[in-house]
Amino acid sequence: MIKKLCGISLSVLAVFLIFSCGPNRNGNKNGGPGGSGAAKKPCPATGNEGSITGVVKFDGMPPASKKIDMSGEAYCASYPGEKTTDDVVVTDGKLANVLVYVTGGKLADCSFPAPSEPVVLDQQGCRYHPRVLGIQVGQTLKVTNSDDTNHNIHPLPVKNGEWNQSQAPKGTPIEKKFSNPEILIPVKCNVHNWMKAHVGVLDHPFFAVTARDGTFTIKGLPPGQYTLVAWHERGDKGTEKTASITIGAKESKTQEFTFGVGDVASAGPTHLKIETALVLP
């Protein structure tokens, strides 16, 4: 009988491994913003660089904010401010927290040195600030804790190393770097399960996150033909809009993106995945 039970247990394990070793459900559907993998060379500025400015609009009635339950920790619950979701921020029809980045063209052949100044991700009021940020490969991500409570910072990358680190109240900043381009890495605090952020890692500096008024600016772009991508966190793996754009010498272009109600209808990539074929009406 014991042998039978052992056999059953091993069979169960085998069944589980067969199911769990299928296609990577967390994989990046776009293959990431990186280049072809060929050796890249520096592409110094020539003085002919152009720029892209634009705005991301939102068409329709944005989804109502949902209440966040912070009752599990007195500090968070008593922190001033609304305790509602901020993943879809629309002001006067303009959408904030959209990562806009350039891909294609010359960028695949060029290397760009990482800036020496870090990108800061702060924890304040038991939320991440900013909620969406871009960073270059090799650039330092500096995580600070302005709160009087313990947090943990847990990025969930697919192409970079995963780490999960605790940070004491107003503790020493944590500094990390990402070695591979990846759009976008969800970041969560496992102590406070409502805290979420997204980090876009690119191998060039041509990206921006829309401000509260939906605007963005990308400067110093070498002349060429590119694809401009606007990424918002809502949707199964986020939602993207793309546009082809050609930048001439010293040219400034404008580009507009529009997201609709359907684009932000489903939850972001890190919460409660469900077999979509069986989603109830």
Place this chain on the structure above:
Amino acid sequence: MIDQKGIEEKWEPSPGLHRFAVAVAVLTVFLLVAGALVTSNEAGDSVPDWPLSFGRWLINSDYFVANVRYEYSHRVIAGVVGFTTFILAVWAWKTERRTWVRRLALIALGGVVAQALIGGVRVLLPHYKPIIAGPHALVAQSFFGLIVGLAVFTSRGWWEQRESQPDSGRPGLRSLTAITVGTVLIQLVLGAGFRHQAFGIIPHIVGAVAVTLLIVWTASSALGRSGSDPYLRRPAMAAVGLLFVQVGLGIGAYVARVRSASDPQPLEPLISLTAAHVVVGALTLATMIVFMLRCYRALVPSGERASGIAGSTRLGSSTQGAAV
């Protein structure tokens, strides 16, 4: 094949050992509840180190907030279950004369240690969470089943003389209950895989259909063949009752999950429904294990001669001994 040959007629299992095994089983249910709450609240990585928690064994109240409450409580209850399992193994080793019971107690101790190590790997290698979740659930449920089995083996009901009946019908109840136990175990692991996003809901739904059919088939067979014997009727009825509760909880948990997909965090009723679904699943497994063991205790394969008395260890008969 486990027999009770060679046991002195006067010897009986310790009632204290049986009560202690029941207590460990109850503690294990609490551990399963705590583990389910960890997953339901997405708290598995809230304490990033292991075996210490934030660098210490006992954390202060400043740390014991929000999701850390679930993860740390899970660790503490796991420690209690581990310690009581150690006592159970030592107790069984000192007082039990059935070698196979002593060995089962040692296997249970090994299981709880293995489970702690798997839990540690889960914490230290969060990237492999979906793959580790399956073995963690499998060992948890298997350990629980083993403790339930030890509670049965050390009970007076198991030891007392009992008239044996032929396991008539095709398939026999002994085989049918064993297959059902295996299927329930597979289903529990499939549920864990879904909860930890190793795969979608389809395998779990297929498993639910299989388990439902098997439990209904097994219970109706038992009631039809041995319905007058409360020794088999009671676990059969309990299994069917738990099955209905479990299916209801499963549907409720899934609907709650779909309805809350846009929520910023896991909220009620999703948390309670999913935790209850996990625990009732474990109780279903435990009931089926008791049912299976009783079938092996009370029934003899129809090809063998029904001896009249099953498991009469006082008579020292190997063929009449409880065969599991």
